[in-house]
Amino acid sequence: MIRCEVAVVHRERLPDAARHLGWVGSTAFAGCDDGSVVIVGADRASRRVLHRLSGPVTAFAVGHDRLAVGAIDGSAAVIGRAGTEVGFDLGSTVWGAGMIGDRCAFVVGTDVVIARGAAHEAIPLGLGSLTSVTQVTGSLAMVGGVRGVAWLDVGLAARDGWIELPTIVSLGADPRHRFVAAGDLGGSIHIVRSGSQEATELSGYPDRVELLGWLASGGALCATADDELTIWAATGDGLDQPEPTRLVGHDHPITSLSTSPTSDLVATGDAAGHICIWSPLDVDSPVARMRGDGVVLSLAWSGTGRELLISTSLGEVLRYVVTPPTA
Amino acid sequence: MNPTEPPHPPHFPAPVRVSVVAGGPEAALMAARLAQGLASGARPERVGVIAEVPSPEPDPAVSWIAIAAIEGERTEGCGCCRSRLDLVSSIRLLVERPRPVERIIVVVDPARDISTVTQTVLSDPDLQRLVELDGVIVTVDAVAAATRLAVEAPFAGALELQRLSIADRIVVSRADDVTDDALGRLLGSVRTVNRFGFIAVPAITPVDMGLLVDLHAWHGAPLVGPSNAAEPIVLAPGDVLPMTVRCEVDGVLDPDAMDEWFDRLLAEHGIRLLRLQGAVSVAGQPHRVCCHGVRSFASSHSEIEHLPEHRSNHSLVVVVGYHLDAESLRSTFVAALAH
Numbered sequence: 173m174i175r176c177e178v179a180v181v182h183r184e185r186l187p188d189a190a191r192h193l194g195w196v197g198s199t200a201f202a203g204c205d206d207g208s209v210v211i212v213g214a215d216r217a218s219r220r221v222l223h224r225l226s227g228p229v230t231a232f233a234v235g236h237d238r239l240a241v242g243a244i245d246g247s248a249a250v251i252g253r254a255g256t257e258v259g260f261d262l263g264s265t266v267w268g269a270g271m272i273g274d275r276c277a278f279v280v281g282t283d284v285v286i287a288r289g290a291a292h293e294a295i296p297l298g299l300g301s302l303t304s305v306t307q308v309t310g311s312l313a314m315v316g317g318v319r320g321v322a323w324l325d326v327g328l329a330a331r332d333g334w335i336e337l338p339t340i341v342s343l344g345a346d347p348r349h350r351f352v353a354a355g356d357l358g359g360s361i362h363i364v365r366s367g368s369q370e371a372t373e374l375s376g377y378p379d380r381v382e383l384l385g386w387l388a389s390g391g392a393l394c395a396t397a398d399d400e401l402t403i404w405a406a407t408g409d410g411l412d413q414p415e416p417t418r419l420v421g422h423d424h425p426i427t428s429l430s431t432s433p434t435s436d437l438v439a440t441g442d443a444a445g446h447i448c449i450w451s452p453l454d455v456d457s458p459v460a461r462m463r464g465d466g467v468v469l470s471l472a473w474s475g476t477g478r479e480l481l482i483s484t485s486l487g488e489v490l491r492y493v494v495t496p497p498t499a
Numbered sequence: 500m501n502p503t504e505p506p507h508p509p510h511f512p513a514p515v516r517v518s519v520v521a522g523g524p525e526a527a528l529m530a531a532r533l534a535q536g537l538a539s540g541a542r543p544e545r546v547g548v549i550a551e552v553p554s555p556e557p558d559p560a561v562s563w564i565a566i567a568a569i570e571g572e573r574t575e576g577c578g579c580c581r582s583r584l585d586l587v588s589s590i591r592l593l594v595e596r597p598r599p600v601e602r603i604i605v606v607v608d609p610a611r612d613i614s615t616v617t618q619t620v621l622s623d624p625d626l627q628r629l630v631e632l633d634g635v636i637v638t639v640d641a642v643a644a645a646t647r648l649a650v651e652a653p654f655a656g657a658l659e660l661q662r663l664s665i666a667d668r669i670v671v672s673r674a675d676d677v678t679d680d681a682l683g684r685l686l687g688s689v690r691t692v693n694r695f696g697f698i699a700v701p702a703i704t705p706v707d708m709g710l711l712v713d714l715h716a717w718h719g720a721p722l723v724g725p726s727n728a729a730e731p732i733v734l735a736p737g738d739v740l741p742m743t744v745r746c747e748v749d750g751v752l753d754p755d756a757m758d759e760w761f762d763r764l765l766a767e768h769g770i771r772l773l774r775l776q777g778a779v780s781v782a783g784q785p786h787r788v789c790c791h792g793v794r795s796f797a798s799s800h801s802e803i804e805h806l807p808e809h810r811s812n813h814s815l816v817v818v819v820g821y822h823l824d825a826e827s828l829r830s831t832f833v834a835a836l837a838h
Contacts, residue, residue: 189596205596228592244566244592265566265585281567301569303584318571339571341584357582358573379624380573398624425624443628467595485595 174497176437176449176459178480182213182491190483192232193472194239196253200472200481201239202489203229209241209251212481212489223249223256231278235271240287242266242278250276250287258290270305272313272326279305284315286329295329297322303341308366309349316340321354321364321371333369337362344384344393347433350408353393355381361395361404363411372410377402385431385438388477392452394438396426401440403452421448421458428468434477435496441468447482451497459497464488514631515594517620518712521607521662522638523655525672527552529638530606534561536708537602547593549586550606562600564589568608570615579770579795581612583619587626594629602712603630609655613662614773618793621717634714637666637696639689641674645681653688657739663689664741664819665774666696667716675702694743695721695817717791719802720778720815741773744825746832747815754781756835761790761797764828768820769795777816778802782837787811 192203193212200212207225227245238257242248248266249259260278268279278285279302283294299317307313311327321343322334340362342355354362359377361384364370377397385394386406393404393411402416424444431438437459438450445466448458466484473480482490520530531554534546538560547562548554554563566585573580586605593600605620607613613635620632647653654660663669669689674682682700689698695716699706757779764775775792787802818828 187597191592205592230588230592244564244589267569301567301584303569303571318569319575336575338573338575339582339584341571356573357571357584358580425628469595485597485599487597 173457174451174454174459176451176497177495178449178460178462178492180462180490181479181493182489184212184489186210186483186487186489189466189469189485189487190489191469192229192241193470193481193483193489194232194234195472195474195481196234196237196239197475199253200474200479200491201234202470202483203232203241205229207243207247209239209249213491223251223259225249231266231269233269233271233276235276238271238276240269240271240276240278242269242280246280248278248287258287260285260287260292262292267302268304270307270313272307273311275311275326277305277313277315277324277326279303279315282317284324286326293329295324295331297324297331297334299334303339304343306343306345306352308345308352312366314343314345314352314354314364316343316354321352321362323367335362335364335369335371337371341380342382342384344386346386346390346393346406347388348390350390351406351410353384353386353395355384355395355397359397361393363393365410374404374411374416383426383429385429387431387436387438387452388433389436391436394429394431396429396440398425399423399442401426401429401450403438403455417455419450419455419458421450421461422446428471430471430473430480432473432477433475437473437477437494437496439471439473439480441471441482443467445484447471449480449494453497460494462490462492464490514629515590515599515601515603516633516713517590517603517605517630518633518714519605519607519613519616519620519635520638521609521613521616521635521666522670523609523640523643525640526609526638527606528555529636529670529672530604531556531558531561531563533708533711534558534563534604537712540708544601545598546602546604547600548604548606549589549593551608551611552606562593564592568611581615581618582623583615586616586619587623590626590630607662609658612658613665614793617665617774618796621791621793621798622796632717633712634667634716635662635665635696636668636670636711637662639663639669639671639685641671641677641682641685644685645677648681648684648688653685654692660692660739660741661773663692664743666693667714668711669693669696669698670706670711671698671700673702674700692740717776718800719789720787721776721817739821741819741821742823742825744818744820744823744828745815746777746818746829747813748833748836749813750836751780751782751812752814752835753837754783756837757781760831760835763831764818765792765795765797768818768823771821771823772818773821774819775816777814778811779814779816780812787814790816
């Protein structure tokens with residue numbers, strides 16, 4: 173039996189729920205429903221609200237040295253470690269954000285707004301309402317919408333082909349840059365080879381495929397739909413085996429997923445506050461279990477893969493040190 | 500039919516009630532005032548409103564989310580399983596936080612299909628664990644309707660007919676600005692379209708908030724007026740009147756035959772079903788089984804949730820939709836009696 177050692181090293185309660193978490197270097201950040209973007213773990217006296225959007229944070233992306241955040245009312249900002257670099261009013265709900273090269277991409281209505289410094293430009297994609305964006309490699313991004321997915325060259329601010337699909341609700345880019353996975357509303361995953369205009373469908377999920385994540389090695393894709401968590405093994409040819417491996421550990425809908433950037437560990441959290449860490453070395457049971465005090469809203473591994481941040485609907489934020497599995 | 504229970508995590512012992520308010524531009528105003536009333540009533544509630552427009556009467560006591568609609572499809576080009584993604588996100592935002600709202604009002608824009616909203620609230624897995632649909636309130640502006648009535652077209656189009664046909668409460672505003680004759684004709688027309696809902700005319704009789712909330716209207720067997728109470732309907736060219744078909748029988752129904760009846764109903768009519776609701780007495784079940792649905796979605800649960808000591812052998816299912824084969828629906832329903 174493989175087990176992973178976990179120890180909580182920080183616990184705090186924020187004034188409102190943090191639906192988004194992320195790390196810039198060794199500093200952890202939270203994007204909250206009261207519009208604030210805060211540093212997690214700063215002592216109370218020095219805790220800083222880095223920025224306050226005018227509505228709940230709905231989009232949150234982490235780059236090497238900056239954050240891009242957007243809110244339900246269209247307010248958005250790019251934030252560095254020292255504070256706000258630039259703020260925008262994008263006019264409508266920001267549904268997604270991505271840090272792509274030296275630019276930020278915000279998903280707003282039917283457009284992607286590309287920001288560089290204080291300048292920003294809206295690119296209509298023709299996919300209807302947009303839902304998500306992810307960096308694939310370099311300045312290439314994929315954008316999901318109600319009519320499918322499109323390739324976007326953020327450097328050129330131009331669409332580079334699209335694929336008609338059912339409504340896309342999640343995107344996940346392979347860290348080895350070979351594939352992008354797109355989860356749809358009807359319970360299928362569409363695998364798109366980088367630069368391709370065709371997709372392979374993996375169907376059979378009970379509901380929309382809400383969360384996607386690739387293992388750090390690129391060796392497998394994790395996907396969730398309702399309380400179901402599956403892993404598809406990936407090869408250079410794609411994900412073509414008939415059935416994924418199902419991981420059994422959650423009795424309630426899975427609400428958050430994060431894959432470690434350095435090891436093949438996956439963290440998942442559910443609506444009842446249960447958090448599991450999984451290793452592909454032991455798919456029969458989680459290698460660690462933790463508990464939060466509300467719906468698990470977000471999980472985020474640190475860049476070193478040694479720390480895991482957890483937030484819940486009651487405003488609790490937990491920081492765990494995770495020691496890789498031992499047999 | 501095996502009743503199924505949606506899971507409710509321990510953090511949310513009671514699902515938050517959702518009232519859907521639809522109509523013309525006056526619907527947002529009514530929602531704002533209803534929310535204000537609930538937030539400042541004898542037992543103040545935390546109320547959230549989700550709409551596509553800003554609040555016409557902003558109130559710091561009400562969490563008003565103005566958000567653009569995102570309508571998604573499970574299958575490309577299939578209208579029978581559309582879903583409002585913006586609603587799912589907004590409702591999660593109002594409920595999954597340290598001080599969640601206790602009630603939500605969703606305002607449906609006049610240009611939107613109300614069935615997409617009701618289907619989302621009933622069928623989305625996140626919303627099934629967080630909220631329950633309390634009722635549909637539809638507003639009608641008497642002045643605008645009376646003006647259209649004068650040219651023999653009282654309804655603004657298919658979307659208005661659709662929302663009126665499934666409403667649990669119909670609030671007719673500005674009734675004191677039209678003649679008694681016009682109001683009478685308007686009320687007759689509305690009753691023809693809708694056989695479920697109470698029609699309130701605040702200009703004639705003040706409407707208490709209790710008439711609009713805590714309806715539990717999408718649970719249990721509905722109260723449906725007889726079809727002979729309906730007036731001949733006047734429709735604009737091209738408009739189709741939604742039908743209300745009442746299927747009922749006394750006696751215990753065969754569970755397999757009943758399953759087959761529901762399966763056929765959804766398979767054959769799916770996209771055309773605006774509302775499906777009832778309670779059926781099925782062999783092998785200690786209590787009647789309640790069902791409700793929209794378009795291709797339907798679910799069921801035991802009536803014991805509503806009526807602990809009551810067991811009736813009367814089965815009633817009401818189906819509202821377009822181009823329904825009423826005779827076939829009724830006869831096959833009666834044929835499902837267990838022998």
